[in-house]
Structures are given as structure tokens and as C-alpha cells.
Amino acid sequence: MADEPQQERTEQATPKRREDARKKGDVPRSRELTMTGVMLTGAASMLLFSGPFSQRFLSAFSAGLTIDRAQAYDTSYVLQAFSSVAGEVFIGLMPFGLLLLAAVFLSAAMIGGWSFSLQAMSFKVERLSPVKGMKRIFSANSLNELIKAIAKFSLVAVIAVSWLWWSVDELLGLGRQPVHAAIGRAIGICGVSLLVVSCGLIVIAAVDVPFQLWQYQKKLRMTRQQVRDELKETEGRPEVKSRIRALQQQIATRRMMEEVPNADVVITNPTHFAVALKYDDARMGAPQVVAKGKDLIAARIREIAADHKVPLFSAPPLARALFRSTEIGDEVPAALYTAVAQVLAYIYQLNETLRPGEQRMQPPVPEIDEDEF
Numbered sequence: 001m002a003d004e005p006q007q008e009r010t011e012q013a014t015p016k017r018r019e020d021a022r023k024k025g026d027v028p029r030s031r032e033l034t035m036t037g038v039m040l041t042g043a044a045s046m047l048l049f050s051g052p053f054s055q056r057f058l059s060a061f062s063a064g065l066t067i068d069r070a071q072a073y074d075t076s077y078v079l080q081a082f083s084s085v086a087g088e089v090f091i092g093l094m095p096f097g098l099l100l101l102a103a104v105f106l107s108a109a110m111i112g113g114w115s116f117s118l119q120a121m122s123f124k125v126e127r128l129s130p131v132k133g134m135k136r137i138f139s140a141n142s143l144n145e146l147i148k149a150i151a152k153f154s155l156v157a158v159i160a161v162s163w164l165w166w167s168v169d170e171l172l173g174l175g176r177q178p179v180h181a182a183i184g185r186a187i188g189i190c191g192v193s194l195l196v197v198s199c200g201l202i203v204i205a206a207v208d209v210p211f212q213l214w215q216y217q218k219k220l221r222m223t224r225q226q227v228r229d230e231l232k233e234t235e236g237r238p239e240v241k242s243r244i245r246a247l248q249q250q251i252a253t254r255r256m257m258e259e260v261p262n263a264d265v266v267i268t269n270p271t272h273f274a275v276a277l278k279y280d281d282a283r284m285g286a287p288q289v290v291a292k293g294k295d296l297i298a299a300r301i302r303e304i305a306a307d308h309k310v311p312l313f314s315a316p317p318l319a320r321a322l323f324r325s326t327e328i329g330d331e332v333p334a335a336l337y338t339a340v341a342q343v344l345a346y347i348y349q350l351n352e353t354l355r356p357g358e359q360r361m362q363p364p365v366p367e368i369d370e371d372e373f
Helices: 015-023 031-048 050-065 077-112 130-137 140-166 168-176 179-220 224-235 238-262 296-307 316-325 334-350
Strands: 265-268 273-278 288-294 312-314
Touching (some): 015 179, 031 179, 050 179, 077 179, 140 168, 238 288, 238 296, 265 316, 265 334, 273 296, 288 316
């Protein structure tokens, strides 16, 4: 019983859980928003294209209902006339249908985005279970959908009846107009009627969209244990991560040791720290740290340097300052230019052949303010 509060879905869904849900086709959707978008698109299409629609329909019906004497005795004419009228009507309605189809996709994607998943269309045996079917029918969600459907029907019915009562004279007046004008006017009235009814649907969609988003977020909530398990799956277990870091450190150390033979000098503590420097005035703006370490790693750097005859220079303050202020591949900080330059000048001088009477310079003693590092 003490563990029950931890199993409550109190945590917000992680990005991975949201992505997994999207892959399964589980995204927020609002049927009311889709219906509202379709209705508004249909109303706008009727109002904008009532003239071309009425002209095409009138010509199609006139051609289909006009029969001369010879055609009246032709048994195949009726099928030909029907095919011709159907083709004309289909071509006339095609732009209207394409606009409605686009409205379906666009309005559906407004709150959940585009999502296509084969998993959502896959066959699942549990969907055939009568018990689970009854649970869905008598669930709180079904009750909510029923209440919403009743409210929607009531609101739309009140608006539709009120509008029909308001425009009854105009509807009855269609019978006294010429056919061409009556068809065009009828399409316009239908468009205005759809627009008026859609105003009620806008109110319903404005309430339903936030509710669907809230319900979707609630469904995706996770327990703390689920969050911890997912973190282990995505980032790996601590012992595995530790092993990976150790392997990465070994590889980095091996690569660093391979650069020691190419160094110009190794500045030492002399026992605790070792920093290997290299300088190429043609490619570098300042000397570069190619290896560094302390204790055992420092001892290994000194050993490799001795094997490859890389000079070792003991300068404890400078070694500590370089170790603390640089990383592998960094250039020497500006505050240490003078000290490093003195050391390199001394090392280069050791490799030169002295002229008669010339004496070698004394080893420098770099002055370092270690408080800056």
C-alpha cells in the first residue's frame, strides 16, 4: 500500500514517450475541429463559386432532359444521356470535393500534426473482445461523447431552425424565379446556411480542442518508475556508462601518449605533474599542449620522453600552472608565454653547436604567480 502513491501517473510524458505514441498513430485529434473546418470550407466554396456551379449544373440538366423525337425511340440514349450528365456533374463537383478533402487533412493536422502509422491500421484480436467492447461503450469517455453529441445536436438544431424560420420567405421565393437564377440563388442560400450553422460548430470546437489536448496529455502521463526505467533504457545503466567512460579514457590516454615523442619539451614537477609542449612557428600561434598528466600518467609521460630523447625540464610552478589551465590540444595561455618562451629558448640552445668562446645559457627559473591559475 505504501508504494501505491508512486504508481500514480503524476509525471509529464517524456519526449521519447511522445515520439513512441506518434509512431503508433496516437496523436491528439478533434472531430469537432475537423467538422468545423469542412463546414466552413463548404460554405466558402458555395458562396465563392455559386455562379460557375449553377451554370454547369443548368447546362448539364438541360442537355440531359432535352430529347428529340428520334432519340425518344433509341433504347441506348437514356444510358448515354445519363453518363453525359453524370460526367458533367462530376467535373463540376471535383473542385468542391478537392477543397473539402484538403479541409479534412488540414483541420485534422492542426492540433496533432501529420501522422501516418501502419501500426494504427494493424489487426488486433483484442478489438474483437465483447467484454472490452462493452467497457468502451459504458466508459466515462463514451458518456462524455454522448453528452457532447447531445449538446452539439441541440445547438446546431436551434441555429438551423432559427435560420430556416428567418429565411423561409426567401426559400419560398425561389419557385417564382427563372431556373438559372433560382439554381444560383439556391446554392448561395445553402452556402450562407452552412456558414451560419458553422458558427455554432466554432463554439463547440473552441471547447473541444483544449479538452482533447488535456485528455491526450493526461493519457500520456507516466509514473516515476516509468520515467526511471526509460532513463535507464535511453542513457544506459550506471555501470555500463562507467565502463564506457573508462574505455574512452583509455583510448584518449593512448592517443595522448603517442604524441609525446613529437614534443619539444616535457615540463615536470618533477614527480607529480608532467606537461608535454610542442611548437611549430609555421603552423601555431603559440606552443601547444600535446600531453599532460599527474602521478602515474606523469611518470609514464616522463618515461616515454626519456626513451625518445625528448628533453625534460623541471619547473614545478610552471608545470602546475600549465596542468591546471590547459587541456590537450590547447595553446599555452598568454599569461604563461614568457615563462614557456624562456624554457623553449633554453631547450633549443642545448641542441645547437656553440661557436668558439660562446657559453651555454643557464637554465631559466620561470616566475609564475600560481594564484592566477
